[in-house]
Each structure stands twice: as structure tokens, then as C-alpha cells.
Amino acid sequence: xxTLLSTLITGLSLGAIYxxxxxxxxxxWRSTRxxxxxxxxxxxxxxxxxxxxxxxxGSYWLAIVLSIIFGGVLGGLIDLALVRPLLRRAGSGPEAxxxxxxxxxxxxxxxxxxxxMFWGGELIKFPSAxxxxxxxxxxxxxPFSAFDLFTVGAxxxxxxxxxxxxxxxxxxxxxxxxxxxxxxxQLAGVRTGRVRTIGWSFAGAAGGLAxxxxxxxTFLAPxxxxxxxxxxxxxxxxxxxxxxxxGALGGLALGFGLALVLQYAGSSYxxxxxxxxxxxxxxxxxxxxxxxxxxxxx
Amino acid sequence: MLRIDSLTxxxxxxxxxxxxxxxxEVGSCTAVIGANGAGKSSxxxxxxxxxxxxxxxxxxxxVDLLKLPTSEVVRHGVAHVPEGRSVIAELSVEENLNLGxxxxxxxxxxxxxxxxxxxxxxxxGERLKQGADSLxxxxxxxxxxxxxxxxxxxxxxxxxxxxxxxxxxxxQIFHTIDTMRKATGLTVVLVEQNxxxxxxxxxxxxxxxxxxxxxxxxxxxxxxxxSLRHAYLGY
Numbered sequence: 001x002x003t004l005l006s007t008l009i010t011g012l013s014l015g016a017i018y019x020x021x022x023x024x025x026x027x028x029w030r031s032t033r034x035x036x037x038x039x040x041x042x043x044x045x046x047x048x049x050x051x052x053x054x055x056x057x058g059s060y061w062l063a064i065v066l067s068i069i070f071g072g073v074l075g076g077l078i079d080l081a082l083v084r085p086l087l088r089r090a091g092s093g094p095e096a097x098x099x100x101x102x103x104x105x106x107x108x109x110x111x112x113x114x115x116x117m118f119w120g121g122e123l124i125k126f127p128s129a130x131x132x133x134x135x136x137x138x139x140x141x142x143p144f145s146a147f148d149l150f151t152v153g154a155x156x157x158x159x160x161x162x163x164x165x166x167x168x169x170x171x172x173x174x175x176x177x178x179x180x181x182x183x184x185x186q187l188a189g190v191r192t193g194r195v196r197t198i199g200w201s202f203a204g205a206a207g208g209l210a211x212x213x214x215x216x217x218t219f220l221a222p223x224x225x226x227x228x229x230x231x232x233x234x235x236x237x238x239x240x241x242x243x244x245x246x247g248a249l250g251g252l253a254l255g256f257g258l259a260l261v262l263q264y265a266g267s268s269y270x271x272x273x274x275x276x277x278x279x280x281x282x283x284x285x286x287x288x289x290x291x292x293x294x295x296x297x298x
Numbered sequence: 299m300l301r302i303d304s305l306t307x308x309x310x311x312x313x314x315x316x317x318x319x320x321x322x323e324v325g326s327c328t329a330v331i332g333a334n335g336a337g338k339s340s341x342x343x344x345x346x347x348x349x350x351x352x353x354x355x356x357x358x359x360x361v362d363l364l365k366l367p368t369s370e371v372v373r374h375g376v377a378h379v380p381e382g383r384s385v386i387a388e389l390s391v392e393e394n395l396n397l398g399x400x401x402x403x404x405x406x407x408x409x410x411x412x413x414x415x416x417x418x419x420x421x422x423g424e425r426l427k428q429g430a431d432s433l434x435x436x437x438x439x440x441x442x443x444x445x446x447x448x449x450x451x452x453x454x455x456x457x458x459x460x461x462x463x464x465x466x467x468x469x470q471i472f473h474t475i476d477t478m479r480k481a482t483g484l485t486v487v488l489v490e491q492n493x494x495x496x497x498x499x500x501x502x503x504x505x506x507x508x509x510x511x512x513x514x515x516x517x518x519x520x521x522x523x524x525s526l527r528h529a530y531l532g533y
Contacts, residue, residue, distance in 0.1 A: 189401030
């Protein structure tokens with residue numbers, strides 16, 4: 001098997017996880033106009049909860065499901081307890097734009113602190129339900145494990161579920177309406193506050209899943225998902241920050257790109273590459289590679 | 299009946315609506331006319347909770363409108379079409395319409411309302427699957443009104459439906475509003491700078507200047523008052 005092809009296959013499962021993180025960030029951005037830095041902390045706490053469930057019950061499936069549910073509940077609670085009062089008090093001045101972002105940065109530190117208190121700072125190996133060893137097809141080993149297949153499948157399932165909810169249900173319509181025009185949505189009877197909380201909740205659940213999926217191939221530590229946040233944000237920006245599909249494609253593109261960099265330049269360049277991509281997109285095409293030029297009026 | 303009593307709204311230091319009082323009988327149309335900046339939009343925005351009042355009261359039947367958050371106003375039969383063809387450009391025509399009836403949930407009558415709205419504005423029916431951003435100005439205004447009607451309101455607050463539209467389109471939209479009101483017993487508050495068109499379909503009118511009511515009465519009487527026309531309506 002050619003090196004290029006196997007590199008791209010490696011990128012697929014990473015890309016799927018970046019897509020999940022990108023979608024989580026986009027959900028919050030669209031509903032609240034906040035870049036949620038705490039997403040990394042939420043995901044890491046959800047993953048540790050999953051780890052704990054696995055230790056207690058031995059069931060990977062229970063662990064992953066409860067991680068996702070915990071992530072969803074945590075995301076909703078953060079909106080209710082932190083973002084909602086902040087938005088109410090900040091009014092409409094410049095502080096209204098800055099306060100929630102700073103708050104999510106603070107929350108990231110708090111969440112990581114909490115994780116450190118309960119589980120300590122050491123690197124923990126998170127279990128996986130499937131083998132992380134490469135599958136073999138026709139006698140030749142490919143760098144794609146059963147777990148990678150599960151990762152791609154689970155991410156795809158979540159994305160399809162989200163896209164169904166957004167495009168085909170009343171809840172999805174109210175979420176889109178509230179994101180694009182809160183005033184018109186409210187006049188039409190959409191309770192935009194509630195819809196925003198649901199958006200944060202979906203985001204938290206997607207982030208929780210991303211955390212559970214990426215940790216078997218890396219290690220779990222209080223700040224181990226910070227890099228995922230950067231990659232997820234880069235993917236979201238590449239996708240134009242507004243569209244779910246954009247975020248998903250952005251995640252896959254970044255996954256392939258970083259796998260290529262990893263293969264041909266070495267692991268020390270991946271982080272830098274993500275930043276270069278992020279800066280380049282922001283400078284040259286701030287509407288994203290997939291977003292329409294001037295497609296959205298602010 | 300819509301009963302507005304001494305309603306006052308401030309935007310920071312500026313008093314946008316200044317002790318405004320008037321009643322609107324059920325099934326009638328009241329035009330609120332006046333120049334740009336007279337406080338017409340602020341009046342409607344106060345009624346639907348988009349801006350907070352400073353004092354006074356506004357009741358629709360037994361409902362205290364000033365106590366309701368914006369999302370609840372429509373649940374009490376009051377639909378507001380804000381200024382500027384307020385459709386959501388990122389959604390399709392059909393989604394914009396459906397949005398207006400979302401709060402009604404699985405009410406089987408929603409489909410009836412939808413066909414009524416499409417009868418009223420057949421152009422929308424031809425464009426259901428298109429993006430709302432592909433519509434002309436007049437069609438957007440029809441869609442904005444159509445979305446409001448999807449809530450099956452009893453009181454319709456219309457903010458400058460004629461804004462930026464060609465005369466023939468204005469005539470068409472005003473004619474539709476008029477026939478619909480007469481057919482359904484809908485109560486309408488019509489905010490307009492285009493006084494001629496508004497007065498032609500209104501029963502009553504109030505003239506606002508700098509937030510205050512400077513004249514009120516039968517629409518016909520206001521329309522024929524020369525001095526009022528020169529002073530406040532500019533034609």
C-alpha cells in the first residue's frame with residue numbers, strides 16, 4: 001500500500017474527531033456568538049467521567065454513553081449558570097462581546113483544576129472497545145484499526161443525527177432561526193434562551209464524544225484536549241464558522257492535512273501547521289474555505 | 299380591544315415614545331403615521347417587548363403586553379412584523395412560514411392556516427423551496443406578513459410594509475391587508491411613513507411627532523386636514 005494512501009487513511013479518523021470538535025464550537029458560536037474555550041475543559045471532564053464509569057462498571061458502552069450525556073448536561077448548565085446571567089448583565093456595550101469569551105477561558109482553567117483535584121495530573125490510558133492495532137486487508141496491514149472505524153462511524157452518526165435535527169425538525173428550525181435572526185425568531189414565538197441552552201448542550205455532548213474517541217490513541221490528562229480545541233477551532237474557521245457541514249469538511253481537511261505533515265515533516269510540525277492554516281484562513285479568506293463570500297450579513 | 303395608556307419609552311437620553319394613549323377597536327385598522335424618527339417603530343417595538351417601556355400601560359384584552367417577553371407575545375394573539383422585510387434570508391420560503399407556526403406545535407390547523415396564507419400570497423406558493431434571499435423586495439414583505447399570519451394572530455402590528463417598494467407592489471400589499479382584515483376580523487395597527495396609502499385602508503389614525511400624538515381621529519378626517527398634511531406628513 002502506498003504511503004500516501006495510508007497517510008490519508010490515518011487522517012480520516014483524526015479528521016472525524018476534529019469535525020466533532022468543530023461542530024461543537026460552531027453550535028455555540030452560532031447560538032451565542034462566543035468562541036467557547038471551555039469546550040476543551042468540558043470534553044476532558046466528560047472523558048474522565050467516562051473513565052470513572054468504566055472503572056466502576058467495566059462497560060465501555062456505558063462509559064461512552066454517560067460521557068456524552070454528562071457532556072450535554074454540563075454544556076446546558078454552563079449556559080444557564082454562566083452565559084445567561086453574563087449576557088443579561090453585560091448589556092450591549094463592548095464588554096458584552098468580551099465578557100463571555102473571557103468567562104469561558106476562566107471556566108477552562110476551573111474545569112481543568114477540578115479534573116486535577118480529583119484525578120491528579122498523571123497521564124492515564126483510556127480504554128477502547130476495539131483494537132487500536134491496524135486492520136489487515138489481503139495480508140497487508142493498513143494504519144486503520146477497528147477503533148478508527150468505530151471513530152469514523154460514531155462521528156458520522158452524530159453528524160447525521162445533528163443534520164437531521166437541524167434540517168428536518170421544528171427544534172432545528174428554531175435553532176437556525178434563533179442563530180440567524182434572534183429578533184425575528186422571538187417575534188415568531190421562539191424562546192431563544194431555551195434554544196441556546198439546547199445548542200450548548202448539543203455542543204457539550206459532541207465535545208464529550210470527541211474526548212472519548214481521541215483519548216485511546218493519545219493519553220488523558222487535565223489539559224490533554226487543549227490541542228484538540230485548537231484543531232477543532234481551526235477546522236471550524238476553515239469551514240467558515242457558520243455551517244455544520246463546513247465544520248465537518250474543515251475537520252476532515254485538517255485531519256488529512258495534519259496526517260500528511262506528520263508523515264512527511266514530523267510530529268513537531270503539526271501544531272504549527274494548524275496555526276499557520278488558522279492564520280492564513282483568517283487573513284485571506286475569513287468567511288472560510290467553504291463559506292460563501294459575503295454569504296452572511298452581520 | 300388594544301388599550302394603550304400614557305405609554306412612554308426611552309432610548310437612553312432620547313424619549314422615543316412620549317405619553318402616548320390610544321385605543322384600537324377589535325376588527326379595526328389604526329394607522330400610525332408621522333415622519334422618520336417620530337417614534338412609530340419604537341411604539342410597536344415596545345408593544346412586542348423588543349424594547350422596555352419606561353412608564354404607562356398597554357393591554358390587549360386582559361393581557362398586559364408590557365409584562366410579556368417577546369417570544370410570548372405571539373402566544374397571546376399578537377404578531378409583529380418589524381420594519382425592513384424581516385425574513386430570515388438563510389432559510390427557505392417555506393421554513394420562514396413554518397417558523398411562524400412553530401409555537402403552535404402539532405396543531406392540525408396549521409396546514410389550514412398555511413393554505414390560507416398561500417391563497418393570500420400565491421407568489422410565495424410558487425417559491426416555497428427557494429431561499430428567502432432569492433425573493434424580490436415585495437415578495438419578502440409578503441413572506442414577512444405571511445409568517446406573522448401563520449401564528450393566526452388576532453392583532454397584527456405592521457411596521458412600514460411599504461418601505462422601499464414600488465408603488466404597484468405597495469398597492470397590492472395594502473389591498474391584501476385590507477381585504478384580509480375585513481374578511482377575518484383581524485385588528486391591525488399599521489405604522490407608515492406613506493400616509494396616503496395607510497390612510498386609505500385605515501379606520502382611524504394617529505399622527506406622531508417626536509414621540510407625541512399631535513393629532514388623532516377618523517382616517518378620512520386626518521387625510522383631508524390640509525394643515526396637518528403640510529406640518530407633519532409632508533405632502
